[in-house]
Every structure is written in C-alpha cells, then in structure tokens.
Amino acid sequence: xxxxxxxxxxxxxxxxxxxxxxxRARTAALAGRCLLWAGLVxxxxxxxxxxxxxxxxxWQQAAGAGVLAAATALxxxxxxxxxxxxxxxxxxxxxxxxGLSYGSxxxxxxxxLGLRAERTGPAALGFAAVAAAGTVRIAxxxxxxxxxxxxxxxxxxxxxxxxxxxxxYWRQSRELTAAGRLRAAxxxxxxxxxxxxxxxxxxxxxAQDMYDSLGPELSLLALRAGGLxxxxxxxxxxxxxxxxxxxxxxxATDRLHRIIGVLREDDDEPLPLVPAGETVGQLVARxxxxxxxxxxxxxxxxxxxxxxxxxxxxxxTREALTNAARHAPGAPxxxxxxxxxxxxxxxxxxxxxxxxxAHSGGGTGxLGLRAAVTAVGGTFEAGPHGGGYRVxxxxxxxxxxxxxxxxxxxxxxxxxxxxxxxALGAAAGAGVALVAAAAGWYAYTETHAVLxxxxxAALRTGTPLTSLALPDRQIQDPPSDRAPAPPEGADCRYYRxxxxxxxxxxxxxxxxxxxxxxxxKDVVPRAGGRRxxxxxxxxx
Numbered sequence: 001x002x003x004x005x006x007x008x009x010x011x012x013x014x015x016x017x018x019x020x021x022x023x024r025a026r027t028a029a030l031a032g033r034c035l036l037w038a039g040l041v042x043x044x045x046x047x048x049x050x051x052x053x054x055x056x057x058x059w060q061q062a063a064g065a066g067v068l069a070a071a072t073a074l075x076x077x078x079x080x081x082x083x084x085x086x087x088x089x090x091x092x093x094x095x096x097x098x099g100l101s102y103g104s105x106x107x108x109x110x111x112x113l114g115l116r117a118e119r120t121g122p123a124a125l126g127f128a129a130v131a132a133a134g135t136v137r138i139a140x141x142x143x144x145x146x147x148x149x150x151x152x153x154x155x156x157x158x159x160x161x162x163x164x165x166x167x168x169y170w171r172q173s174r175e176l177t178a179a180g181r182l183r184a185a186x187x188x189x190x191x192x193x194x195x196x197x198x199x200x201x202x203x204x205x206x207a208q209d210m211y212d213s214l215g216p217e218l219s220l221l222a223l224r225a226g227g228l229x230x231x232x233x234x235x236x237x238x239x240x241x242x243x244x245x246x247x248x249x250x251x252a253t254d255r256l257h258r259i260i261g262v263l264r265e266d267d268d269e270p271l272p273l274v275p276a277g278e279t280v281g282q283l284v285a286r287x288x289x290x291x292x293x294x295x296x297x298x299x300x301x302x303x304x305x306x307x308x309x310x311x312x313x314x315x316x317t318r319e320a321l322t323n324a325a326r327h328a329p330g331a332p333x334x335x336x337x338x339x340x341x342x343x344x345x346x347x348x349x350x351x352x353x354x355x356x357x358a359h360s361g362g363g364t365g366x367l368g369l370r371a372a373v374t375a376v377g378g379t380f381e382a383g384p385h386g387g388g389y390r391v392x393x394x395x396x397x398x399x400x401x402x403x404x405x406x407x408x409x410x411x412x413x414x415x416x417x418x419x420x421x422x423a424l425g426a427a428a429g430a431g432v433a434l435v436a437a438a439a440g441w442y443a444y445t446e447t448h449a450v451l452x453x454x455x456x457a458a459l460r461t462g463t464p465l466t467s468l469a470l471p472d473r474q475i476q477d478p479p480s481d482r483a484p485a486p487p488e489g490a491d492c493r494y495y496r497x498x499x500x501x502x503x504x505x506x507x508x509x510x511x512x513x514x515x516x517x518x519x520x521k522d523v524v525p526r527a528g529g530r531r532x533x534x535x536x537x538x539x540x
Contacts, residue, residue, distance in 0.1 A: 029076075037072040040105040041065050064089060068105055079113040080122050087130045087160075095137045096151035097130070103159060110160040114167025123164060131156055147441050158432070169421075221249045253326065279310070280317050280345065284335050287321050293332045294321065300339030308376060309395040313337070313345045316369055316380075320347035320391040323366075328352035331388060342378075344394045351387040369393070443501055449473040451495035456508050456521070465516040471495055479507055483524045486511050490519055497523075 041064075067089045071082040086109045090102045097106075113123055134152045138145045225246035234242070278286075284296040303309040317335060324333050330353030336346040366382050373380040378395040449471050459468065470493075478494035486492045490511035497506035507524040 033072050033075075036075075036108075037065075037069050040068050040072070040102075040108060043101065043104050064093070064102065068102075071105070071109060075109060075112050076116065079109070079116040080126055083109040083113045083123075083160075084126060084129075087126075088133075091130070091134055091137060095134065095141050096148040096155065097134050098151050098155040098159070103155070106155075107159045107163045111163040111167040111170075114164035114169075115171050116167075120168070127156060127160060127164075130160070147445055150437055150441055154437070221245075225249060250326065278314070279305070280314055280335070280337055283314060283317055283321070287325075292321065292325055293330070294324075294335060295333075296335040296337065298337040298339075302337070302339050303343040303395070309343045309397070312373060312376070312378070312395050313343055313393065315372070316391060316393045317345055317347055319366070319369055320349075323391075324349040324389070328388060330354040342394060342396045344392070346390065346392045348385060348390040349388045366391075445473055446475065446496060446501060447499045449475045449496050450499045451497065451508050453497055456497070456523075459510070459518060459521055461518050461520065463518045465512050465518070468518070470510075475507065478509075479524050483507075483509050484522055487513075487520050489514065494524070 067085055071085040074085070075082040083106075086102065086106050087097070090097050090099060090106050093099050093102055113126075117123055131153070134156070135149065138148045138152065141148075225242050279302075281296055281298065284294055288294050303313060321333065321335075324331060324347070328349050328351065331350040333347065333349040336344075336348075338344045338346075370380040370382075373393055373395065376395065378393060381390075381392040383390065451471055455469070475494050475496055480494075483494075486509070490513055492509050492511040495508045495510070497508055504526040506526050509520075509522045509524055510518060511520040511522075513519045
C-alpha cells in the first residue's frame with residue numbers, strides 16, 4: 001500500500017506547525033481568562049459564606065458572576081469597557097463603591113486599564129463618570145451623604161486610580177525596556193561602524209603624514225633639479241639627465257597627491273596636527289637653502305612654541321611653499337608672520353617665470369587646511385593675488401581649547417520614572433488620607449449609633465419618643481432586608497447593638513407611629529442569623 005503526501009500552495013508542514021502554535025496560544029489565552037474570572041468571583045462567594053457581607057439571592061450572585069465574565073472577556077481589547085462594567089456592578093452593590101465582593105475585581109480591572117490602554121484621557125473621564133454616578137446615587141439614597149461619599153472617594157482614589165497608575169508604570173517600564181534593548185542594538189551597530197570609520201581615518205592619517213613628509217621634500221628636490229638644469233656650466237648630457245630627474249620628482253609628487261586625495265575622499269575630519277619639529281622661520285630658511293626665492297618677515301609676539309597655533313601656521317606655510325614651488329617655479333615668495341592676540345601668516349608668490357607642473361592636483365591640500373583652521377575658530381583665505389597667489393591664515397590665541405562642558409540634561413528615562421513615581425506617591429498619599437478620613441467618620445457615626453442591650457430591654461411599647469433616651473445618630477446602612485415587615489405607617493429607626501467596627505453585629509429597630517409613640521421594637525440578627533450572647537442575656 002502506497003501513501004501519498006500532497007502539499008498544496010500555501011500548505012505544508014510549516015503551515016501546520018503555525019496553525020498548531022496559534023491554536024495553543026488561543027487555548028492558553030482562554031485558560032488565562034477563565035482563571036482570572038474564577039479569581040474574581042471567589043472573593044464575593046467567600047464574603048457571603050463567611051458573613052462578611054449582606055446575603056444575596058442566588059440570581060444576584062449569578063448576575064454578578066456574569067458581569068465579571070463579560071468584563072474579563074473585554075479586558076484585553078476593551079479595557080475601559082471592562083472597568084466600566086465592574087464599576088457599575090460595584091455601584092449597584094454598594095453606593096459607596098466599596099465592597100468585599102467586587103472591590104478586588106475593580107482594582108484588577110483598573111490595573112489592566114492602565115496596562116493596556118494607550119491614552120490617559122479616556123481613563124480620566126471614566127474615573128470622573130464613576131465619581132459622578134456614585135455621588136448621584138448617594139444623594140438619592142437619603143441619609144447622611146458624607147460618610148458614604150468619603151468612602152467612595154477613598155475607594156476611587158485608592159482602589160482605582162492607584163492601581164491604574166501601577167498599570168501605567170508597568171506598561172512604561174516594559175516600553176522603556178524594549179526601547180533600551182533597541183537602543184543597545186543601535187549603539188552596538190554604531191560602535192561597529194565607528195570602529196570601521198576609525199580604521200579608515202587612521203589609514204588616511206598615515207597617508208597624509210606620508211604626504212606631509214615626502215611631498216615638500218620631493219617638491220624641493222624638483223626645485224633643486226630645475227636649478228641645476230639651468231646652470232651655464234653643466235654639460236648637455238647632464239642637463240638632459242637633470243631634466244628627467246626634475247620631471248620624475250614632479251610626477252611622483254603629483255601621483256602622491258592624487259593617492260592622498262583618494263584616501264581622504266570620504267573623510268570629513270580635519271587634518272591631523274602632527275608637530276613639524278621646526279618653526280616657521282626655520283622652514284622658510286630650509287626652503288631658501290633649497291633654491292626657492294623666498295624671504296620671511298616677522299613682527300609682534302610669536303605664537304607659543306609647540307602649541308596648536310604654531311603647528312597650524314607651520315602646516316599652512318609648508319603647504320603654501322610647496323604649491324608655489326610646483327605651480328609657480330622661479331616666482332619670488334614672501335612669508336609674513338604677525339603675532340599678538342592670535343597669530344597670522346600670509347604667503348604670497350608672484351607670477352611664474354618658468355614652466356610649472358603639468359598636473360594640477362586634486363586641491364585637497366588647501367581644503368584640508370581650511371577644515372583644520374576653521375575647526376579651531378580661525379579664518380583661512382586662499383586665491384589669486386596680483387598675478388600670483390596668496391594664502392592668508394589667522395588662528396585665535398586660544399585655539400583648540402575646548403569650552404567648559406555644559407551640564408548634561410537628565411536622561412528621559414529617568415525623568416519618566418520620576419514622574420510616574422511622583423504620581424504613584426501622590427495617589428497613594430491622597431488615598432491613604434481619604435481612607436483614614438472615611439474610617440474616622442465611619443467610626444464616629446457607628447459608635448454614636450449604639451443602643452445598649454440593657455436600654456433596649458427596658459423599652460416599652462406606647463412610650464413617647466420624647467421621653468426615650470436614644471443615641472444621637474442612627475445607622476446609615478440599615479439591614480432592612482433581614483428585618484421583619486414594619487407596622488403600616490410607622491417610622492422605623494435602626495441602632496447598633498454593639499460598638500464593634502468592621503464586623504457584622506445585631507441591630508435594633510424601633511418603630512414609632514404618627515403621634516411619636518413606640519409601637520414596635522425588633523432585633524435584627526447579624527449576618528448569619530444568630531443573635532449575640534450579650535443580647536440573649538439581657539432579653540431573657
């Protein structure tokens with residue numbers, strides 16, 4: 001039996017592997033959402049089971065679990081919608097937005113909102129909408145609105161804004177990490193290119209040094225050969241040999257010049273300032289000894305020996321003399337060196353009296369000199385002058401001294417982290433302050449709404465309200481769902497049987513008729529249906 005494997009266009013083992021990886025990713029994402037939903041539903045069920053929150057019908061618990069399932073499904077693509085659903089569920093459960101059943105879910109979806117939402121404006125509008133809706137619900141609920149409003153504000157700041165800022169910080173940290181890795185890769189690439197460019201520049205520098213050392217010597221060699229060629233007592237056969245020597249030296253100088261121009265074709269750095277080992281005056285004297293008709297005049301304070309200005313002027317003078325010997329042989333050359341604040345050298349040659357070199361050269365020497373002089377803040381001028389040519393260079397007194405570096409600005413990543421940390425600190429401080437104020441107000445109101453069991457046991461129906469010594473305040477969240485049906489037309493008041501805070505306690509309900517007489521008194525047991533031992537002792 002022979003099997004056949006048919007691979008159509010766009011299919012094959014690779015496509016099958018890709019589809020398998022995609023299916024596994026989708027399965028993992030679905031499993032993650034289910035785990036998140038289960039983690040958000042369990043606290044509410046445990047709170048009801050342990051009696052930490054008011055008991056609810058089964059349909060209400062199922063509806064809350066369904067809303068959390070919808071919010072979990074929207075959390076990845078619509079984080080703001082998921083947060084809005086959870087906030088609406090919390091407001092429906094408690095006007096103050098705080099509750100053990102769905103408070104953790106609200107904080108989780110606020111964290112995911114900061115982590116997955118790109119803009120901050122919609123989140124701010126969402127927080128404002130939740131605050132407005134909670135304020136309206138508290139105002140319509142009756143009673144003293146201050147305690148629940150403080151609790152709602154503290155929950156909104158401490159349970160919504162602070163987790164949202166944590167998500168923003170987490171998102172920013174991931175983005176900065178990715179940007180840092182990208183920047184590191186770019187820096188490595190730039191370092192590699194810089195090393196390659198440095199090698200090329202070093203080669204060009206070595207070639208330039210060769211030209212700086214050999215070019216003037218070859219030019220002077222050609223100049224001396226030209227002097228011998230026109231000597232009257234030189235035999236004709238020697239005159240022909242000297243002419244060939246002069247042409248060969250000039251041709252070697254031009255070839256060296258062209259090679260240096262090719263090597264420095266892509267180099268934008270100024271010429272290296274290698275010390276020449278001699279002053280401008282010594283350079284002019286050596287050129288005059290080689291047969292070049294040159295004279296030098298100096299005035300003012302000379303530049304500092306071995307400094308940047310002295311080396312630059314030496315370089316400019318040497319290049320100018322070399323060009324005069326090559327392109328204007330026999331022309332008189334004048335070198336003027338002026339000192340003072342800075343230094344100036346002017347090299348002027350007249351028109352040529354003998355045939356010059358047939359090669360014009362690439363002109364990179366003057367371009368390199370201009371780059372080197374302007375790099376230290378000097379000025380460079382070169383051009384025809386009076387039938388000849390003039391090169392003029394001025395170098396400032398403090399050439400080459402770098403200015404004091406300015407203070408480096410803070411890194412943007414550091415500023416971003418500091419901004420997020422400051423926002424987190426401000427939100428945490430505001431949340432702590434509001435929660436502390438709400439807890440203080442809650443403790444005050446609850447402890448001033450306590451009716452002692454002995455005082456409750458002494459109450460008799462028919463007693464006028466004006467003759468009863470009742471607490472100053474009533475509780476703001478009466479457990480009316482656990483209390484029996486009140487008498488028709490009666491006004492009922494609720495009081496706590498104990499001053500314990502943050503736990504479920506027994507409550508007393510006192511109902512008065514239109515004339516203010518006590519018509520009914522009832523005990524509302526704590527969540528779980530069991531009365532306290534203290535109440536049983538006083539009512540026996």
